[in-house]
Every structure is written in C-alpha cells, then in structure tokens.
Amino acid sequence: MSQSKHLGKATKNTQAASQAIGSQKRLFPVDILTEYPNNQGSADLQLIINGRDGRDYAVKKPSDGNGKIPASEFFCYELAYRVTIPTPNWAYINLTDGDLGFGSAWEGGVKSFSPALVLQILHNKIKVSNLKVFLSRLYAFDLFVNNVDRHWGNYIWREGYDQNLIALAFDFSRACFEVGHTGYDALRPGCNTQESFKLINLTLNYDRSEALRCLDIIASITASEIEDMISEIPTTWMTDKDKTSYIDWWGSQARLDRIVMIKGNI
Template structure:
C-alpha cells in the first residue's frame, strides 16, 4: 500500500547507490525511512511504471515493500520504494548457494505468483537478486516483489510473450526443473490480473503525479487503458 497520505514524503538527503544496475539513488526522508528512488531522469517512464506495477501487486495480493511519492531535495517528484531492515535480497541472504536454493525452493509458490505477473506484463529481469525475502518472527519467510525497471509494459504492453532467454525465464525454468513451479498459483494470479477492469487502471494512473505522465498529456492514459483491455483479453490463462 502507499505509505503516507495526501502529501509526498520529503527526502532530506540523497546518496548514490551502486549495488544494482537498475538503482541509482537512495534517499532518507523526514519520516525516518530510507527509500529506493526512481526518477524520470533514470528513464522518463520509470516512476509511472513502478507506480503502476506496485498497484497491480496490491490488487492481486502480491507483497511489496511500502511505496510513496517522494519529494526530492530539488523539489521534483520521484517514486520511492521503502528499504526495510527486515528484508534482504534472496541471492544475498547467505554466502552458501545451497542455502539460497533451499530458500528459493521453499518460497516457490509465492515466487511463481510473482513470475506469473512478470510474464503477463512482461518483465524480463526477475532473478534471485531481484526478489526480496522477509524473515518473520516465527522463522517463516515471505517473498516480496519489487523493481520493474525492465518491465516492457507502458503504454502498449508490447513484447509479449517475452523473448527468451532472459532472467525471468531462467528463474521459471529453474523452478520447473526442481519441480517447484506452482502452476495453480501462477494461474490464480494470471486470472486475477486479467480481471482487473480498465477503470482501475485509469484511477491508478490519474492519481499519479502529472509530471510522470509523458508530456503531461492525459491522452496517454487513454492509450494505456485501451492497451490494457486488449492485453488482458489476449493473456488470460497464459502462464510461463
């Protein structure tokens, strides 16, 4: 869900980030939280794409970090995904690759749900360093989706089905080889996504900062809505 209410979260200090190829900045906010910052300077469509995909996850109950509209020190608005201290990238939870694979296998059902959404969009860059894991007090773990820097979706939802090989394809294939791919969970997410009406898409996009909309032209939203109806009709019951 969106963390915060009517106003953007104010970022008081930014710092360069070099941990991944798709994240350039993190920022510390007045509310005491740290956020991964995605800006139009990174890619003109990146903030609105992240906004859209986090809304999709919320609609189909795929866990994500908290997310906000972030007001940067230069007064521009960016997308902010909260950096939580109780989460870690799946590929970095241990230096033991056997343990990493064990966790991946144990989270296969929830990761299958994430990858089903990735296939629908499509997003070609879901791998073990692009899945977050949260450790709960009872030693249970959950997988969280984040980062749609490589989603090829807005405004036309093109390049479907995804071209292989790609990172998302390899993750799916690993789960299938291990006999951990959860086809039922994947179909459940696919059908849930395909059932989201275009009115929801319009509401999500019109609630985003206008500066994230290309040329601040609301006709672009009409194009996304039209493309969404075409995509969901073509992609229902289609999983990797």
C-alpha cells in the same frame, strides 16, 4: 536556511506535487533528509535516500531510463497488491529538482543476497512462507507486465514473526511502460525472468494453477479500476494521453488475448 524559507519551500513542493499527481486524494510526498551514495551496483537505481518520515527509500526518477520507470514501478506495485503479490511499501518522494520520484521503502531484517541463500530457499532448507504460491503468481505477473529482469537480486527475503522468511517482489524498472506493455519480451529464452524461472521449475517450486489464478484475477480487473489507479500517476511520469491509451487497451480484447496467450505458454 531559515525556518520561514524552509517552510515556504516545503509548501511550494507540496503544491507542485498535488498539481502533478492530479488526484483528489490528499497525498503527502516525502521530503529528502539525506542522500546516500549508491553502492548497490544497479544500473536502474541511482538514488537512495533517508526521508523525513524516518524511512529509507530506493528512488526511481523520471530522468531514469527511457523516462517511464517511475510509472512502471507505481503501476506494478499497485497491480501486484490487487493480485496478492507482496511488495515493499512505497511513497512519492520530493526530489531536489522539484519533481517527484517513486520511492520503494528499504526493508529491514533482510537476508543478504547470495546464490547459496537462493539454493537453500528453493531446496526448502530455509523456510519461506507460501513460497510456491509467491513464485508462481509472480512469474505469471511478470509475464503479463512484460518484466524482463526478474533476477535473483530482485527478490527480498525478510525475517518474519514465526522465524520463517517472507518473500517480497521489488524492482519493476524494466517492465510495462518502460519496455512496452504489449510485447512478449519476458517470454524470450535467455532473459533474466526466464533464467530465474528455470531454477524455480527445476526445484519444483512452480504451481501452474496459482499462475493461472493470478492471470484470472488480472483478467477480472475492470478498465474503471485501472483508471482510478493510474489517475494517481504524476503527469511528469505519464502523460494524460498515454494514460487514456492504456485505459483503452485495458478495456479491449487485446488485453484478454494477451492473457490467453500467456496462459498457453506457462
């Protein structure tokens, strides 16, 4: 492809992205340089890429699942940031079909997952900074966003400066808009979130006061703040009608009742 044709394509992608996002902010989606074979064994992750910004990303597309996975990922990452639950960085990704994907940055310096690693971490054989706070807040958060799939492969254990590990949460594909934000599926015995919590609780890594504090912060977030947040969700991920419906729900008594109900079950 000639340079002029390439620049023309890039310009069209950027214009389409700006229209789809519908935000006044100047946002620059990342172009794909290379697509990697997906050998991660994940049903929800179909695309891993190297982007023009030099980073690798795990990408969720609007065609994945029931069509709400990118919106769920976006919203959960942004909400997690507001309640001090660390996640990887993320970016909009320019897909080859002209649409946008949600890209979660592929972290370096990460410990390979294994059951033995998890047990070493939970038994404090390997130090993780603020582990109990992280696990406790994330549990409450997952219940609120109805994430049914918090299994041990959906945690990142990254090397930190002080030789301790740093914990990050990722993969909210089976949460929120994708599975239904008003349900209580994540409280059902047997789901991955509850099975993981059993081990967290058994190894004394659960602090209920931190879980309650997370829910209190969520309760304090206004509908106006949520409107500002989800205005940046591309319309191909979430319709304007669905955005309005969620904003209205956030400002309703139903959301507060949900938080009270979760508090009574943690």
